[in-house]
Amino acid sequence: MERGRALVLLVVLASLGGHLIFSSHLADLRASQTLLPAAPPLALLEAESFGDRQAAFRLLALQVQNFGDGDGHFTALKDYDYRRLLDWLALLDRLDPRSQTTMVLAGTLYGQSGDPTQTGLMADYLYHRAMSDPVRNWHWLALAVHLARFRAHDPVLAMKIAVDLAAVRGPGVPDWVRDMPRFVLARISDQDAARQMVEAILASRPDLSKSLERIGR
Amino acid sequence: MSAILRTILLTNARDRMLPGLWALALAVLLVSRALGGAMLVEGHEAALAYGSLSLRLVVVGGMVLTVCFQMRRLQETREIEAMLARPISRAGLVLGLAGGYGLLALALALPGVLALGLLLGPNGAGLALWGVSLLLEAWVAAGFALFLACSLGNAASSAMAALALYALARLASSFHDIAQAGMGEVLASPVTGLPLRLAAQALAAVMPRLDLFGQSSWLIYGPDTAWGLGTLSIQAGLYLPLLLAATIYDLKGRQF
Numbered sequence: 001m002e003r004g005r006a007l008v009l010l011v012v013l014a015s016l017g018g019h020l021i022f023s024s025h026l027a028d029l030r031a032s033q034t035l036l037p038a039a040p041p042l043a044l045l046e047a048e049s050f051g052d053r054q055a056a057f058r059l060l061a062l063q064v065q066n067f068g069d070g071d072g073h074f075t076a077l078k079d080y081d082y083r084r085l086l087d088w089l090a091l092l093d094r095l096d097p098r099s100q101t102t103m104v105l106a107g108t109l110y111g112q113s114g115d116p117t118q119t120g121l122m123a124d125y126l127y128h129r130a131m132s133d134p135v136r137n138w139h140w141l142a143l144a145v146h147l148a149r150f151r152a153h154d155p156v157l158a159m160k161i162a163v164d165l166a167a168v169r170g171p172g173v174p175d176w177v178r179d180m181p182r183f184v185l186a187r188i189s190d191q192d193a194a195r196q197m198v199e200a201i202l203a204s205r206p207d208l209s210k211s212l213e214r215i216g217r
Numbered sequence: 218m219s220a221i222l223r224t225i226l227l228t229n230a231r232d233r234m235l236p237g238l239w240a241l242a243l244a245v246l247l248v249s250r251a252l253g254g255a256m257l258v259e260g261h262e263a264a265l266a267y268g269s270l271s272l273r274l275v276v277v278g279g280m281v282l283t284v285c286f287q288m289r290r291l292q293e294t295r296e297i298e299a300m301l302a303r304p305i306s307r308a309g310l311v312l313g314l315a316g317g318y319g320l321l322a323l324a325l326a327l328p329g330v331l332a333l334g335l336l337l338g339p340n341g342a343g344l345a346l347w348g349v350s351l352l353l354e355a356w357v358a359a360g361f362a363l364f365l366a367c368s369l370g371n372a373a374s375s376a377m378a379a380l381a382l383y384a385l386a387r388l389a390s391s392f393h394d395i396a397q398a399g400m401g402e403v404l405a406s407p408v409t410g411l412p413l414r415l416a417a418q419a420l421a422a423v424m425p426r427l428d429l430f431g432q433s434s435w436l437i438y439g440p441d442t443a444w445g446l447g448t449l450s451i452q453a454g455l456y457l458p459l460l461l462a463a464t465i466y467d468l469k470g471r472q473f
Contacts, residue, residue, distance in 0.1 A: 050388060
């Protein structure tokens with residue numbers, strides 16, 4: 001091998017060695033990440049979507065679903081700023097008011113926080129969001145009742161939702177929703193209440209069983 | 218003109234551009250399907266939205282790059298001069314090139330749309346509208362690219378400029394909103410606000426409304442927007458002749 005090429009090879013190997021040593025020191029460095037950044041204005045988001053609001057909605061929904069979890073890090077729900085989360089959910093609803101995604105995120109993901117205040121916020125969000133189409137969303141109202149009564153320990157909010165749910169009439173709405181105020185007043189444990197609620201919803205909406213199984217996993 | 222069409226198609230066949238872009242389209246659709254599975258619910262709908270977005274980028278980006286780089290090579294190898302040596306006008310040359318790239322866009326978009334239909338199961342009527350809309354959008358983007366490739370002469374700069382114009386066209390409604398609502402402090406200021414608003418208004422008026430094209434929601438909920446194929450066809454039908462006429466005008470003043 002001629003001397004010039006050997007020298008270049010030496011430089012390549014030395015550079016590679018230097019890089020390998022340096023990169024081992026960088027392994028734990030991450031660009032700073034805010035757990036839950038402030039939701040952007042809708043106008044900005046519309047511009048960023050380049051005219052395709054639905055694509056923007058689905059991309060953001062995935063982001064909201066995975067906030068705080070990534071790069072091998074998992075964040076406890078109690079550490080989230082739920083006021084900001086509400087802004088994100090409201091933003092998503094404005095991008096696609098027909099999707100059920102935000103209610104799933106509020107009810108079955110972020111609504112499972114152990115903090116009663118946070119759960120109460122999610123129950124209240126579910127209530128207002130589901131009331132935009134109560135006949136279609138009756139099961140979300142039922143879940144909101146459960147969250148408010150047994151997780152947020154807010155019987156006033158639970159009764160308010162239960163009374164509105166009991167008044168919902170329409171195709172597919174089961175008769176048992178009329179008993180929701182009684183469910184709020186019942187003295188049963190959270191676990192029993194949850195079991196009863198899921199069984200009742202599944203009996204009336206068997207098509208939801210797959211979704212619930214998936215969420216359960 | 219048929220000779221020009223043949224040249225365009227043969228050059229692409231030689232470069233294996235189409236198979237490469239088809240493979241890329243298939244890859245992005247499969248990735249979209251997998252990504253949809255990451256959603257807790259409505260994974261099918263999410264996959265459709267991701268597939269729609271990524272396939273649109275592949276088709277439009279693929280067409281812009283193909284037109285710009287191929288036009289540059291036709292100029293470098295003096296094939297453009299050879300074409301003009303035939304009894305054909307410069308207008309005929311541009312129309313022939315546009316026809317060739319139009320066919321190429323069809324050959325790229327159609328299998329992509331069919332693959333999206335088979336792999337992701339969208340709403341049928343929505344897919345039909347989305348597919349036609351994608352083709353019209355690709356034609357307009359190719360029109361941008363052809364105009365810039367002829368006038369700028371450099372492949373990379375014309376491709377970048379064409380993609381920038383495409384992005385501006387997809388932002389047209391935002392420029393309308395900015396002009397009307399005057400969002401932000403700078404636009405609210407009496408000194409800077411008026412000229413910036415006028416600039417936004419002018420930009421919105423000049424650019425085609427490509428933001429109306431290729432709505433992912435059509436694939437999920439069906440064609441339910443306030444506009445449909447009629448609006449999109451008129452928009453493309455008005456803007457494509459403008460781009461082609463501008464290209465012909467530029468080419469007529471150019472020496473080869």
